[in-house]
Amino acid sequence: MTAARRRWLATVLALVAAVTVAVAPGSAGYAAPNPSPSPGAPKEKEVPLLGDVLESTGRQYAKAKAVLDKSRQRQLQMNIRLQAAERRVEELRPQVTEFATESYRAGRLTPMVAMLGASDQSGFLEKATALERLNQYNAARLNALIAAEEEVAATKAKIDAAVAEQKAAADSMAKQKRTAERELDRVGGLSLTGGDVVATSPKARPAPRSADGGWPDESCNQEDPTTGGCVTPRTLHAYKEVKRAGFKRFVGCYRSGGPYEHPKGRACDWSLRTSGFARASNRDEKMYGNNLAAFLIRNADALGILYVIWYKRIWFPATGWKSYSGDSDHTDHVHMSML
Structure with missing residues (x-):
């Protein structure tokens, strides 16, 4: 083989090696670790306790705690909403009661009543317009009261659900605690x-x-x-x-x-x-x-x-x-x- 042929073959082999490294499995992302040892790294023997119980129990405990914490945050937010809705009900209920009582005492105001009490066509239109606005105002207050009362009921139901969720999470945490204590007793008391x-x-x-x-x-x-x-x-x-x-x-x-x-x-x-x-x-x-x-x-x-x-x-x-x-x-x- 000539010197030129040998140089050509060496170049081809180098290129093939470079391509092989570039496309090797696992080359994308983080490379496989090749760590230098820590000086005097502590030696540890495997104990099923830490390998299994602390892993599984710890994760279940952390999961239950996350549920509990988030549920408590939601309950706090819902309590604030509940208080606002209850204040709204307390504001609206006397107003609705007032116009309901007045309607019962004076009789329901209708366009016909307004027409009979009007001295002319112009007076009738004014009274009818005023009556329509009054009825719309009263209806809006009534609808607002109904919506506020419905929000109170719905929020209370959500709070009850949050409390039940918290109890389940707390029970799960207590179970994980008992499991961990029982297994930790095997290692150190x-x-x-x-x-x-x-x-x-x-x-x-x-x-x-x-x-x-x-x-x-x-x-x-x-x-x-x-x-x-x-x-x-x-x-x-x-x-x-x-x-x-x-x-x-x-x-x-x-x-x-x-x-x-x-x-x-x-x-x-x-x-x-x-x-x-x-x-x-x-x-x-x-x-x-x-x-x-x-x-x-x-x-x-x-x-x-x-x-x-x-x-x-x-x-x-x-x-x-x-x-x-x-x-x-x-x-x-x-x-x-x-x-």
């Missing part, structure tokens, strides 16, 4: 350990919700700023809000292996140090973890937090803090899992 919610913690900007107030399912399609893997849009939003709140130390989110939410791009481990992971060794590191956990919990509803694990405790929206003795005691990082 049911002893309450107090709360780390601090009213002075920064407030996070809320993550986008669906039209019904719930949390839409999201795929791992955003670049993970911590490992080179992928995270969901909601996880990325929470990551940015934690950073914006001043927690700047090391963090690792996506991991290709292991259980729970890390491989789904729905979890981050917030270290207590500027690099790597090591157990809290002084008051500063322990307070950093306390403050970070407090921030996550205070803003759990705004960010879409599924659960938080920190220093031998787990926080779940349905149960609050519980003691936790999983494979990792989480004394070297604050774990954040997202819905």
Whole structure:
């Protein structure tokens, strides 16, 4: 083969390789993650509890809470409408009663009555016109009263339906709470350990919700700023809000292996140090973890937090803090899992 032939063949093979890469399946959108490992990333063994119960129960609890919150907002709006309609009824009812009583006492005014009482044709037309306007005015007040009373009845029915919806949502939340407490007992017991919610913690900007107030399912399609893997849009939003709140130390989110939410791009481990992971060794590191956990919990509803694990405790929206003795005691990082 000549040198020119070899150069031509090499060029063709290079072009074929380039085209193959360009049209390879999955090349559109976010590329498959190839993350660099986090230094000393915490090891976790899979426990069916967290893989199943906290996932399913947490989502059902969040869904019921979203229904409850939205129903309460609708009820508040309907109560305002009800009060306005009832005020309108109270304004109109005396007016309608007044002209109804007057009509009964004086007899119904008709064009014939107006004609008999008129001295001439001109007087008749004036009285008939005035009578028509009076009847229209009274009819309008009567129709307004009827419409206001109908709105009162309809709004009360909607409020009753909202109350029933709220009861169903509250019952569902209570059921999820019982389920979570029963299953959490298998991991760490049911002893309450107090709360780390601090009213002075920064407030996070809320993550986008669906039209019904719930949390839409999201795929791992955003670049993970911590490992080179992928995270969901909601996880990325929470990551940015934690950073914006001043927690700047090391963090690792996506991991290709292991259980729970890390491989789904729905979890981050917030270290207590500027690099790597090591157990809290002084008051500063322990307070950093306390403050970070407090921030996550205070803003759990705004960010879409599924659960938080920190220093031998787990926080779940349905149960609050519980003691936790999983494979990792989480004394070297604050774990954040997202819905």
